[in-house]
Amino acid sequence: MQALLEVSHLVVDIPGRRGTLRAIDGISFSIAPGEILGVVGESGAGKSLTGAAIIGLLEPPGRVASGEILLEGKRIDNLSAHEMQHIRGKRIGAIFQDPLTSLNPLFTVGKQLTETIRAHLPVSEREARQRAIGLLEDTGIPGAAQRIDHYPHQFSGGMRQRVVIALALAAEPTLIVADEPTTALDVSIQAQIIQLLKRLCHERGAAVMLITHDMGVIAETCDRVAVMYAGRIVEIGPVHEVIHAPAHPYTAGLMESIPDMSVERERLNQIDGAMPRLNAIPSGCAYHPRCPRVFERCQVERPTLIAAGATQAACWLHDAEHGKAVA
Amino acid sequence: MSAQPLVRVDDLAKTFDVSPPWLNRVLERKPRALLHAVDGVSFEIERGKTMALVGESGCGKSTVARLLVGLYAPTRGSVAFDGQDVHAALAQPSGRALRRHIQMIFQDPYASLNPRWTVEAIVGEPLVEHAIVSERAALSTRVDELLRSVGLSGQDKTKYPHQFSGGQRQRISIARALATAPEFLVCDEPTSALDVSVQAQVLNIMKDLQRERGLTYLFISHNLAVVRHVSDSVGVMYLGRLVEVADKRALFAQPRHPYTRMLLDAIPQMHATGRARTPVQGEVPNPLSPPTGCAFHPRCPHANARCSAERPRLLEIDGVRVACHAVEERRI
Amino acid sequence: MKQTLTRWFDGDLGYSFRHSPVAIAAAVVGLICLLCAAFAPWIAPHNPYDLSTLDLMDARLPPAWMEQGTRKFMLGTDEQGRDIVSTLMYGARISLVVGIASVLLSMLVGVSLGLLAGFRGGWVDSFLMRLCDVMLSFPAILVALLIAGVGRALFPNAPNTVAFGVLILAISLTKWVDYARTVRGSTMVERHKEYVQAARVTGVSSLRIMRKHVLPNVLGPVFVISTIQVATAIITEATLSFLGVGVPPTSPSLGTLISNGNQFLFSGEWWMTVFPGAALVLIALSVNLLGDWLRDALNPRLR
Numbered sequence: 016m017q018a019l020l021e022v023s024h025l026v027v028d029i030p031g032r033r034g035t036l037r038a039i040d041g042i043s044f045s046i047a048p049g050e051i052l053g054v055v056g057e058s059g060a061g062k063s064l065t066g067a068a069i070i071g072l073l074e075p076p077g078r079v080a081s082g083e084i085l086l087e088g089k090r091i092d093n094l095s096a097h098e099m100q101h102i103r104g105k106r107i108g109a110i111f112q113d114p115l116t117s118l119n120p121l122f123t124v125g126k127q128l129t130e131t132i133r134a135h136l137p138v139s140e141r142e143a144r145q146r147a148i149g150l151l152e153d154t155g156i157p158g159a160a161q162r163i164d165h166y167p168h169q170f171s172g173g174m175r176q177r178v179v180i181a182l183a184l185a186a187e188p189t190l191i192v193a194d195e196p197t198t199a200l201d202v203s204i205q206a207q208i209i210q211l212l213k214r215l216c217h218e219r220g221a222a223v224m225l226i227t228h229d230m231g232v233i234a235e236t237c238d239r240v241a242v243m244y245a246g247r248i249v250e251i252g253p254v255h256e257v258i259h260a261p262a263h264p265y266t267a268g269l270m271e272s273i274p275d276m277s278v279e280r281e282r283l284n285q286i287d288g289a290m291p292r293l294n295a296i297p298s299g300c301a302y303h304p305r306c307p308r309v310f311e312r313c314q315v316e317r318p319t320l321i322a323a324g325a326t327q328a329a330c331w332l333h334d335a336e337h338g339k340a341v342a
Numbered sequence: 343m344s345a346q347p348l349v350r351v352d353d354l355a356k357t358f359d360v361s362p363p364w365l366n367r368v369l370e371r372k373p374r375a376l377l378h379a380v381d382g383v384s385f386e387i388e389r390g391k392t393m394a395l396v397g398e399s400g401c402g403k404s405t406v407a408r409l410l411v412g413l414y415a416p417t418r419g420s421v422a423f424d425g426q427d428v429h430a431a432l433a434q435p436s437g438r439a440l441r442r443h444i445q446m447i448f449q450d451p452y453a454s455l456n457p458r459w460t461v462e463a464i465v466g467e468p469l470v471e472h473a474i475v476s477e478r479a480a481l482s483t484r485v486d487e488l489l490r491s492v493g494l495s496g497q498d499k500t501k502y503p504h505q506f507s508g509g510q511r512q513r514i515s516i517a518r519a520l521a522t523a524p525e526f527l528v529c530d531e532p533t534s535a536l537d538v539s540v541q542a543q544v545l546n547i548m549k550d551l552q553r554e555r556g557l558t559y560l561f562i563s564h565n566l567a568v569v570r571h572v573s574d575s576v577g578v579m580y581l582g583r584l585v586e587v588a589d590k591r592a593l594f595a596q597p598r599h600p601y602t603r604m605l606l607d608a609i610p611q612m613h614a615t616g617r618a619r620t621p622v623q624g625e626v627p628n629p630l631s632p633p634t635g636c637a638f639h640p641r642c643p644h645a646n647a648r649c650s651a652e653r654p655r656l657l658e659i660d661g662v663r664v665a666c667h668a669v670e671e672r673r674i
Numbered sequence: 675m676k677q678t679l680t681r682w683f684d685g686d687l688g689y690s691f692r693h694s695p696v697a698i699a700a701a702v703v704g705l706i707c708l709l710c711a712a713f714a715p716w717i718a719p720h721n722p723y724d725l726s727t728l729d730l731m732d733a734r735l736p737p738a739w740m741e742q743g744t745r746k747f748m749l750g751t752d753e754q755g756r757d758i759v760s761t762l763m764y765g766a767r768i769s770l771v772v773g774i775a776s777v778l779l780s781m782l783v784g785v786s787l788g789l790l791a792g793f794r795g796g797w798v799d800s801f802l803m804r805l806c807d808v809m810l811s812f813p814a815i816l817v818a819l820l821i822a823g824v825g826r827a828l829f830p831n832a833p834n835t836v837a838f839g840v841l842i843l844a845i846s847l848t849k850w851v852d853y854a855r856t857v858r859g860s861t862m863v864e865r866h867k868e869y870v871q872a873a874r875v876t877g878v879s880s881l882r883i884m885r886k887h888v889l890p891n892v893l894g895p896v897f898v899i900s901t902i903q904v905a906t907a908i909i910t911e912a913t914l915s916f917l918g919v920g921v922p923p924t925s926p927s928l929g930t931l932i933s934n935g936n937q938f939l940f941s942g943e944w945w946m947t948v949f950p951g952a953a954l955v956l957i958a959l960s961v962n963l964l965g966d967w968l969r970d971a972l973n974p975r976l977r
Contacts, residue, residue: 032689058508151556173625201398202564204625228537231567231610241461258612270612272542274571276594277613282549283542289507290537338474411875441877453866458890466870470878518872 017088018045019222020069020190021296025082025092027061027068027246029293036078036293037175038064043320050187051216051223053233053254056243059290062226065243066192068092069224071099086190105135108183108221112195114175117182118167124151124178125163128185134184152180154211173204177211184215191216192228209236225308230273243264245291245301252326260321263330264306300330308332346425347386348558349410354419356380356405360630373632379405381582382419384406384656387575390523392552392559394573394590395567397603400580403562407530409447415509423526442472442522450532451511455503457460459556461514462499465489468521469528492547509540513547522553528560533568545572566609570594578602581629581637588662600674636667641671644668690971697967704960707953711770714763719748719906722756722764723924729755734938737945750945752931753938758945761931762953768927769954772842773908777900780846785896789884791854792861799858806851814848815913821847822919837922845910852899860892896973901965903956913953928954 027039039061046052054062064268068083070148071091084092091102103109111117119127122302128147132138138146143165151159154177167175176196183191196212198207213236216223225237233240234254241251242263250263261267269283286304297304312331323333361367361374380402387393395403408414412419412432421428423444431437445468448454465485470473474557475481478612486496503511505517512532519527533541549572551557563569569576570590577587578599586599597603624641627633636654639645646667654665667673691697710717721727732755743750749758759944791802809817825832825840832840864870865888875885912929914920921927926934928950935947 055538111363138399171625201626202566203398203604205607206610212589230538234612235610269539271672272539272611273544274542274567275612276567276570276606276609277611281572282546285542285546286539287543289509289540406873411855412683413874415870441875444875446872446875448868448872450868451836454872456869456887456891467873468879471876471878515872 018085019048019050019087020224021068021083021085021088022065023083023085025065025068025084026080027064027073027077027218028080029077031076034188036295037080038246038293039068040332041082042243042246042248043082044241044248046190046224049217049220049222050235050239051213051225051242053237054224054226055228055230055233055240055244057228057244057290059293060243061246063194063241066109066194066224066226068287070101070107070192071096072109074228101135104131104188105186106190108186108188108191110179110183110191110196111193111194113165113199114172114179117179118175120167123164123166124170128178128182131176131185132183147181149299150185151178154178154181155217156181172200172310173207173210174207176200176204180208180212180215184219184221187219189221191221191223192226193223194267195228195273196225197232198227198229205232212236216254222260230258230270242269244295245296247301247329249302249326249330250321250326256325260324260326262326262333263302264332265309266328268305268307347478348389348424349560350422351385351406351410352381352420352422354380354383354406354409355417356402356409357417372644377630378582378632379629380409383582383584384419384527385577385584385587387526387558387560389558390552390556391559391574392572393467394561394563394569394576395579396563396569396576397579398564398605398626400581400626401579403579405582406579407446407528407560407562411444411528441659442468442526443522444526444528445519445522445527446457446576447512447515447519447532449534451508451515451535454515455511457503459502460499461485461489461501461503464503464514465518465521468518472522474522484521485517486565488521489514491520491551492517493543507540507669508536509544512536512544516547516551519543520555524557526558526560528562528659530562531564532561534563534565548572566606578605581626581632583637584656584663584665585638585660586666587656592662598659598669599638599666600644600661600668601638604641604655605658626654630635636665644674658666691967694967694971696963700963700967703956704964707766707960708770709958710763710866711766712964714767718760718763719746720757720758720760722760731755735944736943749949750943752935752946758949761926762928762950765926765928765931765950766953766957768921768925769908769911769957772838772845772911772921772927773904776842776849776907776911777903779842780848780850780895780903781853781900781935783846784850785851785857788854788857789861789889790891792858793865793880793884793888795862802854806854809848809851812848814910817848818844818910818914818931819917819919820844821834822914826919829968834893834922834925840913841914841920844914845907848910849903849907852903854897855894856899857892860895861888862941864888864891897974898965898969901968905961905965908954908961909958911944 022045024041024044025039026032026037026041029036029038042065054065058063064077068079073079079092081087083090086106088104094102098289125144125147128150129140129143132143132146135322148159148163151163156162156174156177170178193212197208200208209232212223227233237254239252240254240257241248242257243249246264250261250266258270261270268284268286272286274283286305291301299315300313300318303309306313318331320327320329356379358379364373383406385393395406397403403496406412408417412428415429423440428440431440462482462485465488466481469481474483483484485499489496489498494510494513506514525651533544536544545568552559561569561572573590574585575588576590576593578585578600578601586602587592593602596630597606627640633640636649636651637649639649642649654667655668656663656665657670711768732747732751733746733753737750738745738748747757751757752761773876787802791799821844822841829836870883870887873887911920911927912932915927915929916933923930931950932947935950938946
């Protein structure tokens with residue numbers, strides 16, 4: 016089955032006055048139709064930039080330096096701004112972190128919904144309104160027929176995020192890019208929104224790229240997950256495998272340092288040091304200065320994604336030859 | 343060893359007047375609006391222990407933190423530190439010495455350090471303010487010690503905050519808080535703005551310091567997993583009231599209050615067992631017009647007529663303190 | 675000191691400066707004007723206010739490149755035989771002194787009141803803001819005219835220093851509102867930041883917090899306003915002097931020179947008013963451009 020979204024050796028550069036920073040250094044992954052892929056990493060790893068590059072909303076001077084982004088087999092990274100505008104909304108929907116700033120405070124929710132619907136679908140004003148009401152009902156907003164004429168400030172945070180989800184789904188896209196959709200919400204609302212997103216995307220057959228730093232959300236929502244570090248993907252695979260049997264030392268360290276409800280520990284495992292800044296990325300494997308299992312090859316040669324059990328990890332430990340030597 | 347708890351909070355309340363200006367009230371006939379951010383909270387913290395206060399946005403936990411360190415004056419109730427009434431003491435000029443014993447760590451690592459001051463000035467300020475050291479050289483040495491105790495180096499003291507990462511800044515905040523050798527530290531979401539691996543570093547440091555110096559913490563957080571890791575006792579707040587206070591193990595093993603149960607159920611878990619969860623209903627109501635009786639009753643699956651009429655008191659039941667009619671009546 | 679300078683030079687501000695030809699040009703021109711004005715008594719070719727050196731025979735000479743002009747008086751002379759170049763330098767000196775002094779005074783008053791209003795809030799804030807509103811409702815020149823005129827009427831024989839003082843006061847009273855409002859806004863933002871709360875928890879007094887914590891963080895926009903205000907102050911002073919209520923006639927500023935020279939404009943002796951006017955424009959323009967650059971360089975959104 017053809018992948019819905021295919022990213023191939025994507026490189027994003029940010030030219031600055033002290034030289035060019037390589038924010039994303041050759042990442043490749045794909046999303047199948049209807050699949051939920053999680054992209055997880057700490058701040059500075061480049062996950063939000065990846066989402067922005069895909070939607071075509073990279074803030075200048077950041078730009079796609081090389082690589083390809085294919086949506087349903089056709090390239091979208093080299094389209095003009097005008098063409099990209101058609102793709103955005105119609106085929107790719109976006110959900111951002113802050114529901115307060117995602118909605119225009121000057122227009123009613125109904126106006127924003129019908130505007131989006133009519134921009135991408137050939138329907139009349141009345142039909143667009145009916146669809147909008149249907150969308151609001153689907154996202155669980157009570158009294159949708161009345162609330163459609165309310166302004167964003169009349170909704171609470173969780174309700175606003177539901178409206179944002181409705182907006183993202185309005186033109187029936189095949190892919191949704193969600194950047195930290197639940198981070199700004201209370202814990203009890205988070206659970207509701209995650210459930211909603213899962214259900215709606217499943218019903219409509221939309222794939223989701225879920226960008227977040229919260230492993231719990233990933234565990235509950237995604238089918239597969241990609242772990243990013245310093246602008247590279249260090250591990251990618253089915254969610255259950257990555258969490259319970261991580262192949263990359265960074266993933267393993269990360270899982271150990273998260274305080275979890277089910278396991279009580281005296282000390283949390285800590286990874287000493289910090290993620291390298293973009294202008295000081297180590298040679299070879301970017302994680303090698305902090306890795307407890309580093310050896311010479313790691314310092315020199317940058318690893319590619321290698322099959323390691325059920326997942327793929329960018330780590331020389333899993334290289335077939337190395338495995339033989341160590342074993 | 344004194345059996346008396348180090349911190350004792352008794353019926354603490356804080357009300358903010360958020361009414362529209364007088365002219366608006368007269369012309370538009372709007373009523374006065376009072377926000378009961380904290381509405382009668384009582385708890386105790388024993389020396390050397392960590393108490394956590396959890397709750398969602400608007401529950402008042404940050405206000406409680408600020409009341410405890412004297413940033414706000416209470417509308418009602420009292421805070422006693424080592425037997426001494428905190429606010430009465432702070433109202434006197436002699437009470438300034440009390441500030442050496444109680445310190446605070448804030449949530450935002452970027453806003454909690456003055457961007458124009460060097461690290462040495464920031465960490466040294468409490469020492470200068472309370473005249474603990476007066477000579478330049480002695481100050482420098484002391485600042486070095488403090489920085490080392492949080493895992494930074496003495497050479498960092500000439501740098502400015504923007505040269506440090508979020509986790510390092512939070513450590514500088516901790517060093518500043520420890521400058522006067524306090525006994526009680528109020529930590530308002532100290533790791534919420536940090537990455538997971540950095541959070542682990544900071545939490546470990548805090549635990550080490552507590553062990554070495556016998557510190558007492560009040561740890562405010564919305565992250566129950568972190569709370570489970572750091573605390574000894576836990577208080578759950580909802581709309582300005584305490585709904586449950588218990589020993590950590592008791593709370594997580596057997597939560598009593600329906601809100602606590604709901605909260606524990608709602609957390610997305612990494613090691614999910616795939617069990618079906620009862621989804622949470624509704625949202626936190628507007629704190630300006632809280633529900634009558636028990637604040638949680640509109641969302642509670644066990645609410646009855648009494649719950650909407652009578653506010654439940656925090657009662658001791660089976661070794662934990664719960665404010666719930668249903669628990670009191672043994673209905674759940 | 676050297677460390678701060680190198681830090682500045684390598685930092686964002688220095689980079690922006692080095693890459694902005696307008697800013698460099700404006701800074702160079704402004705610096706030349708400043709130096710000429712500051713060292714006027716030593717570097718001016720003549721002393722135009724030493725009556726013993728004046729010779730009525732030299733009066734009304736055109737600039738050197740026209741016929742009848744001489745190299746001795748590069749830009750010509752005025753009706754009393756004073757060298758225009760020298761009068762420009764001395765005049766610029768007066769203008770700059772008055773301009774900078776009034777800006778400093780209004781900065782002092784405005785920043786203090788703004789800090790107070792922003793930090794205390796409540797009725798103090800309301801009162802001070804209403805005061806600002808009242809001040810703003812009067813046109814600046816009118817206020818300055820009023821004060822200077824009244825001062826002149828009350829102390830007709832006042833010594834020069836008092837006259838200068840009244841003039842500086844008049845100009846600064848119209849300008850402090852800008853500082854107050856800007857600083858108040860920034861203070862209100864900084865007041866809620868956690869480092870201020872941390873200082874409170876430590877027990878630092880409000881006054882100390884205002885002075886040592888908040889003030890350094892709100893000064894950025896103040897410098898920008900100051901540079902632009904210097905230009906405005908110089909022009910205000912020139913206007914007042916032109917109208918006759920500014921500097922005393924014995925120490926003419928650029929405005930006085932323009933006013934004096936105005937009478938001779940139609941008899942064809944244009945140099946007496948055009949050159950002081952050009953000097954005024956040059957100073958005001960370079961200071962304004964410098965201020966513009968500073969404002970854009972310090973604006974985090976444009977970076």
